[in-house]
Amino acid sequence: MTTLDTVNTNSESLSARAYRILLDRLIMLDIQPGEPIMEKQLAEEMGVGRTPLREALKRLEADHLVVTYPRRGTFASQVDVTELAHVSEIRQALEPLAARRAAEVKGGEMRAQLLEVLDELKSLDPDQSQRDLLSYDLSVHRLIYSVTHNEHLSETLIRLDNIATRIWAALSDRLPSLHEHIVEHTTLLEQIIAGEAEAAEQTASEHVKNFYTMVREAL
Structure with a gap:
């Protein structure tokens, strides 16, 4: 395995970990609807870098659980009962x-x-x-x-x-x-x-x- 392969594998592993943790918090409303996603704080708390965290947030955005606004940041999506x-x-x-x-x-x-x-x-x-x-x-x-x-x-x-x-x-x-x-x-x-x-x-x-x-x- 090349060094690049190793880096990619590790990045994917950290990204998957960040995704699982944030997914659980978003579903259970530990992160409330509309609440900002504090990237620096979460990255430090979960022991991951900003890149794996952002990869996780992209997946969560595809899941309709977070939403990103230009120049404002990323927020937990609202719960729309409809x-x-x-x-x-x-x-x-x-x-x-x-x-x-x-x-x-x-x-x-x-x-x-x-x-x-x-x-x-x-x-x-x-x-x-x-x-x-x-x-x-x-x-x-x-x-x-x-x-x-x-x-x-x-x-x-x-x-x-x-x-x-x-x-x-x-x-x-x-x-x-x-x-x-x-x-x-x-x-x-x-x-x-x-x-x-x-x-x-x-x-x-x-x-x-x-x-x-x-x-x-x-x-």
Whole structure:
């Protein structure tokens, strides 16, 4: 490996690290909508250079989680609840597809992980913090997406799920228990593990529809 390759690899690694940290903070609203992204402070805090941080911010801007204004800087994007209709429309088409693909291989090499998560769901503590429940919901969705081995499908769904989760975090004081929403995945995981593709497809569709309906009723 050349020196340039080494530099690029290290840069990508640091950029990915900065991206993961900032993604979590933006989704969970640790960085509030409209809040400025303090590049120097964040770079020092995360132990990365300005270049990897800016690479991470470019990815986050593509994810619609930050916005950059010339001569003003970069800010956390506003939470636009009206955006949920468009997000849900696409998720309504793609979430069932991901569930079907996951069920067709009965979880594939991730079957053991799905079984483990299924056991956890059945005893999930409803008194966990909202943040912990949100993080758990994200991890369940991402696990299902990864089973599909379709990078384009997975990346699209992750980006949309991030936006939906951020909206949930912003409206958490007006919405029903997140615990009940997460436990809905129990049936879906059982169907995926059993290889019930059509049933998993239908359950995933209903799950997305229920979330959208719940948010609309809260508003």
